[in-house]
Amino acid sequence: MVAVVEVSELTCQRDGRELFGALGFELNAGECLEVRGANGSGKSTLLRCVAGLFTDYAGTIETASSLYLGHRLGLNLLLTAEQNLMWYRGLRGSADSISEVLSRVGMGGYARVSCQNMSAGQQRRIGLARVLIGQCPLWLLDEPLTALDATGQELVASLIQEHLQGSGAVLCATHQDLQVPGARTLQLGV
Amino acid sequence: MADSAQPRSVVGLFGTQLRREIQTTARSMEEAVNPLIFLFLAITLFALSVGGGVEDLRARASGIIWVLVLLANMLSLESLFRRDYDDGTLEQMLLLAQPVFVPILAKIVAQWCLSGLAMTLLAPLAALILYLPTNELPVLLLSLLLGTPALSLFGAVGAALTVGLRRGGVLLGLLILPLYVPVLIFGVGAVSEHMAGVSINAQIYWLLAITMLALTVAPFAVQAALRISVEQ
Numbered sequence: 001m002v003a004v005v006e007v008s009e010l011t012c013q014r015d016g017r018e019l020f021g022a023l024g025f026e027l028n029a030g031e032c033l034e035v036r037g038a039n040g041s042g043k044s045t046l047l048r049c050v051a052g053l054f055t056d057y058a059g060t061i062e063t064a065s066s067l068y069l070g071h072r073l074g075l076n077l078l079l080t081a082e083q084n085l086m087w088y089r090g091l092r093g094s095a096d097s098i099s100e101v102l103s104r105v106g107m108g109g110y111a112r113v114s115c116q117n118m119s120a121g122q123q124r125r126i127g128l129a130r131v132l133i134g135q136c137p138l139w140l141l142d143e144p145l146t147a148l149d150a151t152g153q154e155l156v157a158s159l160i161q162e163h164l165q166g167s168g169a170v171l172c173a174t175h176q177d178l179q180v181p182g183a184r185t186l187q188l189g190v
Numbered sequence: 191m192a193d194s195a196q197p198r199s200v201v202g203l204f205g206t207q208l209r210r211e212i213q214t215t216a217r218s219m220e221e222a223v224n225p226l227i228f229l230f231l232a233i234t235l236f237a238l239s240v241g242g243g244v245e246d247l248r249a250r251a252s253g254i255i256w257v258l259v260l261l262a263n264m265l266s267l268e269s270l271f272r273r274d275y276d277d278g279t280l281e282q283m284l285l286l287a288q289p290v291f292v293p294i295l296a297k298i299v300a301q302w303c304l305s306g307l308a309m310t311l312l313a314p315l316a317a318l319i320l321y322l323p324t325n326e327l328p329v330l331l332l333s334l335l336l337g338t339p340a341l342s343l344f345g346a347v348g349a350a351l352t353v354g355l356r357r358g359g360v361l362l363g364l365l366i367l368p369l370y371v372p373v374l375i376f377g378v379g380a381v382s383e384h385m386a387g388v389s390i391n392a393q394i395y396w397l398l399a400i401t402m403l404a405l406t407v408a409p410f411a412v413q414a415a416l417r418i419s420v421e422q
Contacts, residue, residue, distance in 0.1 A: 074282040075278075076279055087279075090203065
């Protein structure tokens, strides 16, 4: 088993309040960990710590290269789906086909549609499309089911399972059940 | 699973970001044009309000143009990282781009083309409104061409520091206007020395040196400032 993420003794404070103290977990290739907890229990902060977007913590985090999908989707709404994804492809230096990635998230016909003309759920799907670009071992998903319809939620589950089968790993903050078999749960704020 | 992303070439990364800037600008032209309109409105106001006739205006023309270029540049800097910060692409850029300063530099270059370079190209018109003698025009253009990149580069540091604040506009001015002072002094100095018939080599060299310093330091300072802003 290869550890994709190793977190030990992680302590994080925000605005003088301890979010989590001496948190430790390990995530191996092929595993999915659901991070659960009430609003404000530090789920998003934990993900941002692992992603490297929040560094004000004590403890150690060792991680493989990761893709982070947060509340802010990382889509420029002025641009089309294709233009947004082309930019990601350029940053990642990968050669994945944009139209293939779009059809995998069920947005095949929307390559040339400006993101501001899409519904919140459709924008989510485009956001999901970008985690498929460039095969990253670790996915950090912050509430990926938000704004998605039933088929969208199944889509997230199937994409995660595919990723796990390809010996990737997923760390996911969520309030709803992901419907991924074998997923472990990490409860925050208890 | 191995990370299958290829080693990214610096040129490819720069081109990727520049293409995105062009696409975004094409869809929000008004944001790019507004500072230029401000520049011309303000120059017209000066032409209307400075008393003492043509001679007075002529003597002050280069100073007026330079100060207004500074202010107009500041207006366009405020939005440099704003949209990317709000929609989350900024944090993605910081996470995924390696090295990060390359797309940052591409953003600044794009901003300069739409502000400093565009203002330099429009400066002859401004000079006409303010009765600047035509034989001073090449010096004004040269000083703007060499000085405005430093404005964009230093200004980007301020923009990066204030992007996380809701109302960072005034603070941005307080942060970067002091950094603009040397550029202003040597830019205006070049024109007035030339008018007085003195060699302008010193001023031009200084402008070049300041721009080179800004080019060397600013991208890394912007990178550090953006990381701080994203953490909030």
